Amino acid sequence: MENARFSAWISSICLFLNIGLNALCVYVFFPGMPEKAILGVALATVCARCVELGCCVVHSIRYSKVKFHLPGKDRINRQLRKDFLKYTIPIQANYFVWGGGLTVATSIIGHVSADMVAANSIATVVRNLAIVFCAGISSGGAVLIGKYLGTNDKLMAIKASKRINLYALILGIVAGVSILVIKPLVSLVVELNDIAQSYLDGMLYVCAYYCVGKSINSTIIGGFFPAGGDAKFGLWCDIVVMWIIVLPLAYLCAFVWHVHPILLYVVINLDEIFKLPLAVYRYRQYKWLKNITRDVAL
Known part of the structure; x- marks a missing residue:
């Protein structure tokens, strides 16, 4: 509103x-x-x-x-309920898939070493603080694009989406650079042993590139696509990328190949990099440009 x-x-x-x-x-x-x-x-x-x-x-x-x-039992509410379920169930399922993937990834890290768990917990906090503005771009972009699509102004929706994508890229780079800038401060604030500290240093470098992909993906997949009713793409994208590619690869790296913990952390954070070309390709097809509003007689 x-x-x-x-x-x-x-x-x-x-x-x-x-x-x-x-x-x-x-x-x-x-x-x-x-x-x-x-x-x-x-x-x-x-x-x-x-x-x-x-x-x-x-x-x-x-x-x-x-x-x-509270919702009533009239024709309008039945139509709205049908639309609501159609567009929100895939998004909710996507949250379960994505959240479950993060839980499994954290569990894999937890079975490697306590030092990696400690470093990961701090790196996650720093990363989440860095990308908070990127989340704002995603939410604001969804509102703006949804408004243009609701008035059938697809040309303006395309123009605005290109500008918002530019902002997302800039903010993603700023977030990544911010992590690198505050990295020495983080090392001074937290108290870790030498091994955990070395893990944290490497993880923060990984978080820096992660922010760029996360900013663009959240804007396109979590903002533009749901605004145009294309809510299923994010669900299938996370199922394929996280559960079929990244998590099995991370399992092999951790328990079969026994790679270095930082390399394992790189693999775990590859999901945003893998999703980036898919999201951009889907965006440029413009199949998400749909007006999902409905004219109802009040």
Whole structure:
């Protein structure tokens, strides 16, 4: 509904609320009691999410033009429910496939060595912080392209998508360079042994190139394609790339060939590189340029 500012306020407030509650659980309520602290942090995160949900519902009921209400059983709702399931089930399935792939990859790393687990946990945090703006480009691009397609302005959708792709590329490069710039600072902040530190240094270099592919792929596969109703491409892409290529190759590297941990980490992060040419090729076919809106009589 083009109300991104309010969304940003809700997310920011609840983020700081979550951090504050977590800090209270770790340092005030349960110091020196890790099991209770972990439980408190989990409950604090759930509470922050509940507050976030409450803010959304209250805003929808009191201020938004689109009011929150339970779905009815009329013809319009049946049509919308059918469209909703058609376009969201592949996306939800894609999240399960992608999330499951990350879990398996983390499990493979966990069976290699504790030092690699420690280095990977820190590298993941740094990488996620670096690509946060890339995720914003993906979400904003989906809204903008969906708006143009909803008005049957396909030429403007193509023009805007090319410009957004350029922004995604620039932000991906900036994210990768940022990781390399802050790498010495990360080494000063965290306390790792020499082996884990060497793993972390290598992983951050890998994360730098990962950000470029991730930024473009998330913009195209997670932004443009769903906006045009092409939600199945991302699902099949992750099934083939992650589960048929990357994960079996990572398993062989870890348990059969026993390659160096950094080389294993490179293999695990090849999914975005493999998906990049597929995403660009699919994008240039412009089969995703579809108006998925429906005219209904209110």
